[in-house]
Amino acid sequence: MHVVDAPHLRLLRLLRDEGPISRAELGDRLDLTRPRLLAEIERLVANGYIAEAGMAASRGGRRSTLVELQPRLRFAAVDLGASSIDIEVTNGRLEPVAAYRESIDIRTGPKAILHRVSELLAKARTDGAYEKLDAVGIGVPGPVSFRDGVPVSPPIMPGWDRYPVREVLTREHGCPAVVDNDVNIMAIGERHGGVAHSVDDFLFVKIGTGIGCGIHLAGEVYRGVDGCAGDIGHIQVDSHGPTCSCGNAGCLEALFSGAALARDALAAARSGESPALAERLATSPALGARDVADGAAEGDVTCIRLIRDGGRRVGAVLATLVSFSNPSMIVIGGGLAQLGHILLAEIRSVVYRRSLPLATGNLPVVLSELGARAGVTGAAVLASDTAFEQAS
Numbered sequence: 001m002h003v004v005d006a007p008h009l010r011l012l013r014l015l016r017d018e019g020p021i022s023r024a025e026l027g028d029r030l031d032l033t034r035p036r037l038l039a040e041i042e043r044l045v046a047n048g049y050i051a052e053a054g055m056a057a058s059r060g061g062r063r064s065t066l067v068e069l070q071p072r073l074r075f076a077a078v079d080l081g082a083s084s085i086d087i088e089v090t091n092g093r094l095e096p097v098a099a100y101r102e103s104i105d106i107r108t109g110p111k112a113i114l115h116r117v118s119e120l121l122a123k124a125r126t127d128g129a130y131e132k133l134d135a136v137g138i139g140v141p142g143p144v145s146f147r148d149g150v151p152v153s154p155p156i157m158p159g160w161d162r163y164p165v166r167e168v169l170t171r172e173h174g175c176p177a178v179v180d181n182d183v184n185i186m187a188i189g190e191r192h193g194g195v196a197h198s199v200d201d202f203l204f205v206k207i208g209t210g211i212g213c214g215i216h217l218a219g220e221v222y223r224g225v226d227g228c229a230g231d232i233g234h235i236q237v238d239s240h241g242p243t244c245s246c247g248n249a250g251c252l253e254a255l256f257s258g259a260a261l262a263r264d265a266l267a268a269a270r271s272g273e274s275p276a277l278a279e280r281l282a283t284s285p286a287l288g289a290r291d292v293a294d295g296a297a298e299g300d301v302t303c304i305r306l307i308r309d310g311g312r313r314v315g316a317v318l319a320t321l322v323s324f325s326n327p328s329m330i331v332i333g334g335g336l337a338q339l340g341h342i343l344l345a346e347i348r349s350v351v352y353r354r355s356l357p358l359a360t361g362n363l364p365v366v367l368s369e370l371g372a373r374a375g376v377t378g379a380a381v382l383a384s385d386t387a388f389e390q391a392s
Contacts, residue, residue, distance in 0.1 A: 007032055008040055012049060012388040015069045016092060017192075020053045022064035041067060049073070049391045069093065074130035075383040076173070078117055078138040079182060079375030082106050082156055082209035082258075085113070087120050088376040089129045094192070094384060098129035099376075106141060109159035110168075118172055136169045136177040137383030139185035139375050141210060143228040149179045152227065155245040156210060178386045182206065182375055183230060184221045186368070187214025189378030190331050195369035203327045204368075205232070207314065207343075208334035209258040210245075215325070232321070233257065237313050252317055256310035258335055262288050264306055274302035293339050304342060311343045315350025322355040322363065333368030340367075 005013075010030055014021060021029070027037045044050045053068040069092030079086040083105060089098040100120045104113060117138075124130065142154020149166025151157060169177035180188075187204035190196045196204070196216070204214035211233035215222040223229050233253030234246050241250025242260075254260060265287040269277035276295035281287060295303030318330060330351070332344060348365045355363075368374050 007036070008044060008391055009385075009388050011040060012044070012069070012391060013385075015050060015067065016094065016384055016388075019093065020066040020068040022066050024064035026067060044391060047391055049388070072131070073134050073387075074132070075380050075387065076121055076124075076133050076136040077376040077379035077383060078136065079185065079379055080104075080106060080113065080138065080140045081182065081375075082141050085116065085120075086372065086376050087117065087124075088380060089121070089124045089133075090380045092384070094377070094380045096376075098124040098127060100124070101372075106157050107159075110163040110165065114165070114168055114172075117169075121173070133173050133175045135175050135383040135387035136173055137185070137379035137381070137386065138165065138169065138177065138179050139182040139379050140165065140179065141182045141208075143226075143231060144179055144181045144184075145227045146180055146223050147227070149177070151179075176386045176390055178382045180221075180379075180382060181212065181214075181223075181227070181230075183212035183214040184223065185214075185378030185382060186333055186370075186374040187216050187221055187331075187378065188381050189370055189374040189376070190333070190368055191216055191378075192381045193370060193377050194331070194374060195366050196329055196331055199329050201325075201327050202329040202331060203318070203321060203325070204331045204333060204374075205314070205318065206334035207257065207310075207332065207336035211253045211257050211314070211334075213321070216327075217325070232317055235317050237317065252313060256313050258289060261292060261306065261310065261336065262286065265292050265303075268302045268306070274300055276300035276303055289336050289338055296339070296342055307339050307342045308346045310336075310339075311346025312350055315347040316354065318347065318365075319351050319354035322351060322359050326359050328363065330363065330365045331368050332365070333371070333374050337367050337371070 048070055050067055051070045053066040055063045073092035075090050077088045085104045087100045088096040090096050140151050142157045143152045145152050150162050151160040153161050165179045166177045183206045190204055196202045200219040202216050206212050213230035213232045215230045234251045236250050237252050238250035242254045243249055244251035244254035265277050268274040269281040276298055280291045292303045296307055352360050
């Protein structure tokens with residue numbers, strides 16, 4: 001059963017998503033009586049969440065006052081990947097006022113990584129981006145107990161199991177914090193400001209170092225009982241396939257992900273099977289998705305085959321999910337989305353061929369519009385929701 005949000009939460013989200021609104025229009029939109037609305041506004045002004053913003057255009061009779069989010073509101077959004085960290089500090093409208101991106105290795109452990117997060121946020125404060133933070137949202141590349149704010153047995157994050165990430169961030173920054181899986185925050189970001197804007201039922205598939213799926217149902221992320229819904233990278237697609245980081249054989253992630261593609265590209269370069277990759281390996285110590293994408297664009301047969309093989313495997317798993325959950329859209333994001341339309345065409349082809357016609361009759365399979373910003377956008381949405389929930 002979907003619980004109707006409290007009036008103050010609906011009011012704050014409206015101002016976040018649409019900007020200044022007149023008192024009169026707020027009353028209409030929220031279906032609140034004038035005394036109830038005025039009491040809500042008065043309380044939120046007193047608590048530092050909203051401010052008055054001049055007069056609205058006349059609707060006939062007395063002009064109504066515009067209401068906006070307090071301009072001083074600031075949220076920190078953190079997107080941790082296996083090999084990168086993205087941070088944005090945003091205002092209440094979720095517009096970035098500071099942004100930082102750098103390479104990391106998630107395996108260096110939670111203390112080192114969260115210390116770096118704090119250093120970057122301290123730099124943002126020094127640079128004048130904020131005086132104090134109102135909430136922090138963070139996504140991590142592994143299963144998360146959303147309720148407890150901790151990662152749980154994440155395969156590619158040694159040392160992070162049950163680490164009190166939410167507690168550490170709350171203590172460090174003196175504000176509420178929220179922790180989620182990186183794919184979930186990307187789905188939330190894409191729903192807020194990307195290609196899935198206003199789509200209530202969709203799947204967001206991240207193909208990066210690993211593979212995961214954010215499940216957005218009835219307007220909200222579905223996390224499952226313990227927070228690991230959508231962990232499609234560990235669905236077995238080949239019982240005789242290579243061993244996965246989770247210990248099982250032939251998982252989707254072991255056959256097609258950033259790490260798997262780098263492994264296969266290296267083998268193709270060394271064997272001479274791919275002239276394009278062999279040429280790149282001669283001048284570079286490692287190969288990655290970008291090399292394969294460039295090789296495919298040049299017409300290298302092996303690069304095209306690697307992308308198509310991966311797309312076919314992802315498509316087969318997604319066809320099953322489409323038959324099961326009947327979403328209205330599938331969004332493909334993550335680092336391997338840069339493989340572009342060869343990948344997309346293969347995924348589409350398999351999904352449309354193998355799913356029921358009724359489920360795919362009007363099912364767009366599209367690339368993420370936000371790209372690398374999907375994660376931080378979603379983390380900012382989560383941070384703002386967390387702050388707004390505490391505004392009562």
